[in-house]
Amino acid sequence: MTAIAASAPAIAGTEIAGTFDIALRLVPEVRAAGDTRARMTFTKTFQGPLAGTSDGEMLTAGKPEQGAAGYVAVERFDGTLAGRRGSFVLQHSGTMLHGRDSLLVLVSPGSGTGELAGIAGTMRIDTRGGGHRYTFDYDLPPMTR
Template identity: 50%
Template sequence: MPTLISAQAPHSQSTAKDGPLSMHAEGTFDVKNAPLAADDALAGTAIGRYGLDKQFHGDLEATSKGEMLGAGNPATGTAGYVAIEQVIGTLGGRTGSFALQHFGTMEDNKFELIVKVVPGSGTGDLTGISGTMTIKIVSGKHSYQLDYSLPAAH
């Protein structure tokens, strides 16, 4: 996982007349990665498969489970991974679920990570959610910032 350093932004919420609500959430999370056996599609490849199990704290109080595929050699500073995780819980007082999609690369020990809410994945009070997440790791502690939009309530 890459290490990203940025300042903590205060909570913000803005509304466009009859448009989506734009919001910001932040907090910490704990993550467990466990190697999974290669399935038929990956047998005989250099692709690693891992289970993800997270607990989010802060503005997002939720659990998530997902799967990650990785290749390359992080020890030499060159690798990549993709992942999908299903997040279930409460975000800004709204209960439901949504999926996050990860795309990460490491080259010459430089990290690039994109984490987006999967379009159409929101359920419950989070139906219609869209957004992006920034993940930071500082001194082994994981934190997130989620900038997201939800349809205005009618």
Template identity: 45%
Template sequence: MTRMSERATGGFTLDSWDEEPYDEGGGGTLAEARITKSFTGDLVGTSVTRILMCRTPVESSAAYVGFERFTGTLAGRRGSFVLHHTAGSDTETGSRLSWTVVPDSATDELRGLRGGGQIVVGPDGGHTYQLDYRLD
């Protein structure tokens, strides 16, 4: 039986951010970052993330892609799953940070998880998330 789509919301903190540039040519710096996070709200747990990014000479202009493994609970169900990130920002269009659950990456009680959502960075620098999902 297929369940209707539900929405998970909450916040997270960046526990660590280890960034290493690998190309500092003209037009932008290419870097890799390893990040750990702690989640609260409908997602309770931790994650490990690896992203590839480009920071341009314009401070508000950047882009990244990456993968994140979340381990913990979603709506009280325990397991893990992988998120695929795509993000960018610039002075014309602002910030866009979206993520999707990698199909068939969920384990244990979260097996069958599908969905996607976004990350919002507030004016105070705090991070919130939204994940629209379904569990079969």
């Protein structure tokens, strides 16, 4: 029988909420007439139980002004969560079609570093009423001592 070292309990199935600010920058590119693709970079500042900054890249296509578009993005968060410091990557996949929006944001498997190594989770983003709010459902393994 193998002895198991004592450690803090896992933070499992935890849900938190907070806000973030975002700054988007269009990356200028020459495109053919009618090509609706665009590339952007962005930075975010998260407030609340998830506190820190992220930087990312986004690819979009479509005509959002007409209610039809899609995007993918990858961003790297660096900061604290539940008093633990580290980083992880969020991957986004979103579509909008005539008022029906769909968005999946999840922690990229294996991307956690530092005290956030092993993190898994999904994030919801709400922009209704102005501002940016997140709800983050995550699991973290116990910290080793």
